[in-house]
Amino acid sequence: xxxxxxxxxxxxxxxxxxxxxxxxxxxxxxxxxxxxxxxxxxxxxxxxxxxxxxxxxxxxxxxxxxxxxxxxxxxxxxxxxxxxxxxxxxxxxxxxxxxxxxxxxxxxxxxxxxxxxxxxxxxxxxxxxxxxxxxxxxxxxxxxxxxxxxxxxxxxxxxxxxxxxxxxxxxxxxxxx
Amino acid sequence: xxxxxxxxxxxxxxxxxxxxxxxxxxxxxxxxxxxxxxxxxxxxxxxxxxxxxxxxxxxxxxxxxxxxxxxxxxxxxxxxxxxxxxxxxxxxxxxxxxxxxxxxxxxxxxxxxxxxxxxxxxxxxxxxxxxxxxxxxxxxxxxxxxxxxxxxxxxxxx
Numbered sequence: 001x002x003x004x005x006x007x008x009x010x011x012x013x014x015x016x017x018x019x020x021x022x023x024x025x026x027x028x029x030x031x032x033x034x035x036x037x038x039x040x041x042x043x044x045x046x047x048x049x050x051x052x053x054x055x056x057x058x059x060x061x062x063x064x065x066x067x068x069x070x071x072x073x074x075x076x077x078x079x080x081x082x083x084x085x086x087x088x089x090x091x092x093x094x095x096x097x098x099x100x101x102x103x104x105x106x107x108x109x110x111x112x113x114x115x116x117x118x119x120x121x122x123x124x125x126x127x128x129x130x131x132x133x134x135x136x137x138x139x140x141x142x143x144x145x146x147x148x149x150x151x152x153x154x155x156x157x158x159x160x161x162x163x164x165x166x167x168x169x170x171x172x173x174x175x176x177x
Numbered sequence: 178x179x180x181x182x183x184x185x186x187x188x189x190x191x192x193x194x195x196x197x198x199x200x201x202x203x204x205x206x207x208x209x210x211x212x213x214x215x216x217x218x219x220x221x222x223x224x225x226x227x228x229x230x231x232x233x234x235x236x237x238x239x240x241x242x243x244x245x246x247x248x249x250x251x252x253x254x255x256x257x258x259x260x261x262x263x264x265x266x267x268x269x270x271x272x273x274x275x276x277x278x279x280x281x282x283x284x285x286x287x288x289x290x291x292x293x294x295x296x297x298x299x300x301x302x303x304x305x306x307x308x309x310x311x312x313x314x315x316x317x318x319x320x321x322x323x324x325x326x327x328x329x330x331x332x333x334x335x
Contacts, residue, residue: 016187016189016190017189019189019190020189020190020192020193023190023193023194023197024193024196024197026197027196027197027200027201028200030201030204031200031201031203031204034204034207034208037208037211038207038208038211041211042211049221052221052222052225055225056225056229059229060229063232063233063236105273108237108273109271110241110244110245110271111267111268111270111271112245112248112249112252112264112267112268113248113252113263113264113267113268114247114248115247115248115251124251124254125254125258126254126255126258126260127251127254127255127258127260128255128260128261129255129260129261129263131251131255132251132252132255132261132263132264135267138244138245140240140244143240144236144237144240144273147233148281150281163222164281164282165222165225165226165229165230165281165282166226166229166230166233166278166281166282167229167230167232167233168233168234168236168237168273169233169236170236170237170239170240171240172239172240172243
């Protein structure tokens with residue numbers, strides 16, 4: 001009888017267990033929602049990273065294409081040579097819209113000071129300030145293309161987001177202009 | 178004896194409270210990690226934008242050098258010999274080599290030509306450095322420096 005009474009008063013009571021469960025549940029609810037948020041954020045980041053990689057790859061490809069084969073215009077979505085434009089589906093299953101806008105920076109003007117090499121006093125190893133002619137310019141037409149690529153995709157709730165970058169492509173093999 | 182039994186009461190609540198606090202701390206750390214991840218992606222985009230712009234400006238700089246190499250050579254020699262640096266400054270002044278962008282992102286860029294050991298009318302070696310500063314969407318500046326060495330050799334036409 002004495003032993004039974006001692007056992008009765010040790011251990012945890014039902015009330016304690018109920019309170020503990022309540023506290024644990026209220027702590028776990030925000031943690032569980034955080035896990036969901038983490039998963040969504042990771043997917044969003046993954047989509048953005050793939051978009052940035054696509055942007056980089058497209059522009060680097062454009063830098064390697066022959067100058068004369070790069071189309072000029074805005075909102076170009078037609079694939080040419082090795083440059084993939086338009087809707088691209090990645091291995092991860094995301095859809096991206098890749099758009100090229102290109103235009104000539106024309107005329108482009110370069111300034112310089114030429115040297116009067118025919119002057120009797122001219123020393124090619126130490127030209128004087130007086131050996132230089134006043135500033136001159138050279139204008140080149142249709143020799144530089146400004147290339148802007150925009151990669152856009154849809155996030156949750158059909159929200160369209162995009163990343164873009166730009167570069168220039170020069171024509172080193174010009175014949176005139 | 179009675180006091181010892183009484184002190185054990187409520188231990189479950191204490192243990193659970195400790196665990197719950199630990200879980201919340203871990204959750205906060207997790208949230209911080211996720212937020213920083215987003216920041217890193219912005220950095221990566223800024224780096225790529227700066228890198229590609231610098232590549233493009235380098236192409237323009239190479240085009241200028243190909244079109245008018247002589248003035249650069251003499252301007253550089255005149256500066257090194259301490260005669261004048263005005264012609265070299267003039268060579269660097271074009272807005273396509275030193276300027277700024279506002280669209281599709283904010284950036285500033287600056288080009289520098291450096292003459293490496295060369296002999297005019299024989300061969301020319303130059304180093305083109307392009308420094309690009311891109312302002313990231315969160316307002317922080319990001320700098321990228323690209324250097325290209327170009328060797329030009331004069332070949333007979335026939």
